[in-house]
Amino acid sequence: MTAESFVRPWSGRVVRHIPGPSPFGPLDTRFAGRSRENHWNRAGEPTLYFAGDRSTLIAEFSRHFDHDRAPELAELVQTRRVVEFEITLSRLFDLTDPAAVTALGIEGAPGCFSDRTIARATAGFLRDVFEVEALLAPASITTGQTEHRLLVLFLDRLQQPLSEIARSVTQSGSFQLKTG
Numbered sequence: 798m799t800a801e802s803f804v805r806p807w808s809g810r811v812v813r814h815i816p817g818p819s820p821f822g823p824l825d826t827r828f829a830g831r832s833r834e835n836h837w838n839r840a841g842e843p844t845l846y847f848a849g850d851r852s853t854l855i856a857e858f859s860r861h862f863d864h865d866r867a868p869e870l871a872e873l874v875q876t877r878r879v880v881e882f883e884i885t886l887s888r889l890f891d892l893t894d895p896a897a898v899t900a901l902g903i904e905g906a907p908g909c910f911s912d913r914t915i916a917r918a919t920a921g922f923l924r925d926v927f928e929v930e931a932l933l934a935p936a937s938i939t940t941g942q943t944e945h946r947l948l949v950l951f952l953d954r955l956q957q958p959l960s961e962i963a964r965s966v967t968q969s970g971s972f973q974l975k976t977g
Contacts, residue, residue, distance in 0.1 A: 803897035804927050807889035810881060811847035811948045812854050817876035817971055824959055824966065826952055836913055837920040837934060843952035851879060853936045853945045855972055860937055876973045883965035884948065887956050890923045891933040893946050907935035920949060930954045930962075 815823055830843040838844035848854035858877070891897050898906040903919065910916045916934070923929045929951065936945040955962060 798896070798900055800897070800900040800902075801927055803894065803900055804888050804890055804929055806885075806887050807891075807931070807933070808883070808885040809849075809948075810883055811849060812851055812879055812881050812969060813845065813847045814854060814858065814877035814879050814972070817878050819878075823878075823880040823882075824963060826959065829952055836937070837916050837932070837947075837949045838951075839917055839921070842921075842924070845950045845952060847882065847884070847948040847950065848936065849946045849948070851969070851972075853947070854879065855974075856945075857936055857947070859974055876971050878971050879969040881965075881967050881969040882963045884950075884963055886930045886962060888927070888929045888954075889931045889933065890927065890929045892919070893933050893935050910935060911937055920951075924951050924954060928954055930956060 813823065815821070821827065826843060826845065829845050830838055830841055833840045835844065835846070837846070848857060892906070892910070895906070901919070901922075903909065903915075910919070920932060920934075923932055931948055931950045931954075934947045934949055936947055952959065
């Protein structure tokens, strides 16, 4: 099978977090793609990140402070609101599927994706050449467990407005990073 044959429709439930007191809604995209620290996109590429479940969401956010920022800053982070979405896409590539990764010619997955350069190059290729709307990516907290995954949504590739692909948007509690 060719790599492009793994581009498929997808539908599922995912979660993301936003600052608790934020005046901006969970579908607001004004800050998407601005950070130079994002793992699967370069700064300036409008991208939203979602987790497949709440535990992955919290672990990934915590890992961000362990690897990209000073860990002591975690205690200064505001309480985060968790929002659950039902998302439906026409064109997704699943990097948690070993056959799909093999079709791309990538060796060493999923471990190789911990290298931000490889993750960004892979995502850029899928975004620009296959024009996927999103990819499912292994969460960095996993050791090959596909249940811990991220949905990386490329806003500039969506075939429908975000408000239409995110059919259900519900508040799902909150969390605060714990320190020490």
